[in-house]
Amino acid sequence: GDSVTQMEGPVTLSEEAFLTINCTYTATGYPSLFWYVQYPGEGLQLLLKATKADDKGSNKGFEATYRKETTSFHLEKGSVQVSDSAVYFCAQSVGYGQNFVFGPGTRLSVLP
Amino acid sequence: EPEVTQTPSHQVTQMGQEVILRCVPISNHLYFYWYRQILGQKVEFLVSFYNNEISEKSEIFDDQFSVERPDGSNFTLKIRSTKLEDSAMYFCASSDPGLAGVETQYFGPGTRLLVL
Numbered sequence: 185g186d187s188v189t190q191m192e193g194p195v196t197l198s199e200e201a202f203l204t205i206n207c208t209y210t211a212t213g214y215p216s217l218f219w220y221v222q223y224p225g226e227g228l229q230l231l232l233k234a235t236k237a238d239d240k241g242s243n244k245g246f247e248a249t250y251r252k253e254t255t256s257f258h259l260e261k262g263s264v265q266v267s268d269s270a271v272y273f274c275a276q277s278v279g280y281g282q283n284f285v286f287g288p289g290t291r292l293s294v295l296p
Numbered sequence: 297e298p299e300v301t302q303t304p305s306h307q308v309t310q311m312g313q314e315v316i317l318r319c320v321p322i323s324n325h326l327y328f329y330w331y332r333q334i335l336g337q338k339v340e341f342l343v344s345f346y347n348n349e350i351s352e353k354s355e356i357f358d359d360q361f362s363v364e365r366p367d368g369s370n371f372t373l374k375i376r377s378t379k380l381e382d383s384a385m386y387f388c389a390s391s392d393p394g395l396a397g398v399e400t401q402y403f404g405p406g407t408r409l410l411v412l
Contacts, residue, residue: 216399218400227403227406228339230403233400273339277401282344283329283341284329284341284389284401286338286339289339
């Protein structure tokens with residue numbers, strides 16, 4: 185079945201460090217891919233998305249490229265800030281009205 | 297910017313009691329969803345709803361659960377007889393196909409349910 189795998193956390197970085205959170209997926213169809221972020225005590229916020237191969241989603245300095253050949257959608261940011269501390273979820277969806285399949289989430293802590 | 301809202305933000309209930317979680321999706325959206333997140337675990341799909349009926353449900357969504365769109369704005373999740381293991385954060389989401397080939401689900405802030 186469809187699934188999403190993320191790198192195990194927690195990830196702890198110093199401010200201004202480079203961030204990569206790996207995400208790979210398995211899908212029977214041709215999914216759209218998403219990154220959601222959950223700040224402490226809050227709900228899920230859409231961070232970025234990509235809908236077809238080689239698309240790059242970007243927002244707030246984060247970016248991820250849809251790689252069909254490696255079934256991956258790794259999240260990257262060149263210089264993290266303390267305010268980026270949160271849990272990051274990779275997710276996929278196939279088609280209209282289809283439920284999202286989420287990865288387990290990766291907790292990021294950025295230290296000043 | 298339009299957003300999904302949920303009430304209450306927190307609910308504490310006794311095992312065996314009925315609870316109703318409420319959501320107001322984004323007004324022009326057509327698809328509605330409920331997900332749950334047990335503390336420290338992944339977000340799990342419960343049910344999707346379109347055109348006034350359930351379009352898909354997971355194995356978690358058993359006979360104790362039901363959903364309803366009682367009017368033009370609200371979308372509710374009812375748990376008929378709560379169990380301890382129903383304690384979780386429940387997220388409502390909505391989506392609209394909008395731009396062809398793109399579907400993004402927008403999530404509410406969640407209702408944290410604690411069953412004692």
